Amino acid sequence: xxxLRIKTGDTVKLLSGKDKGKxxxxxxxxxxxxxxxxxxxxxxxxxxxxxxxxxxxxxxxFFASLSSSKVMLVDPNSGNPTRVAFTFLENGNKxxxxxxxxxxx
Numbered sequence: 601x602x603x604l605r606i607k608t609g610d611t612v613k614l615l616s617g618k619d620k621g622k623x624x625x626x627x628x629x630x631x632x633x634x635x636x637x638x639x640x641x642x643x644x645x646x647x648x649x650x651x652x653x654x655x656x657x658x659x660x661x662f663f664a665s666l667s668s669s670k671v672m673l674v675d676p677n678s679g680n681p682t683r684v685a686f687t688f689l690e691n692g693n694k695x696x697x698x699x700x701x702x703x704x705x
Contacts, residue, residue, distance in 0.1 A: 604631045604668055605684040605696065610705075612671040613681045614641055623674060627663065635665040642666045677701040 606612060606626060613623045624638040644664045650657045672681040675698035682700035689695055696705040 604629060604634065604636070606636060606668060606671065606673055611674040611676070612636075612638060613674050614638070614670060615672055615681075616670050617642070617666070628665075630665060634668050636668055636671070637663050637665050638671065639663060673698075673705070675700050675703075676705065677703045 606629065608626050608629050610626045611623060612626055614620050619641045622641050624640040626636055627639050628637040630636065640663070642664045643661055646660045646662070648658045648660055673684055674680065675682040677698060678701045680700055682698040684705065685697045685699055687695050687697055697703070698705050
């Protein structure tokens with residue numbers, strides 16, 4: 601599953617799960633396992649022990665990764681979630697196209 605159409609910095613909308621309907625910016629992408637981390641979505645809390653004696657432990661909140669199939673790219677032109685297509689330019693570069701608007705992302 602190495603074909604991810606979503607890149608770091610894109611805005612995505614969640615399609616399923618406890619945060620369904622939320623939008624957020626992609627922080628990190630893991631194409632080999634088909635997962636990504638979205639800011640403000642899928643937050644988890646972990647408790648860390650104190651490192652020194654007499655110091656209290658910490659409560660650490662972070663955003664966990666989620667499957668790329670649960671998100672859809674938000675088209676910056678229209679502001680709606682859209683599927684992604686690819687076209688090749690005359691100079692040979694690959695460009696992402698939003699299926700909804702037909703414009704480059």
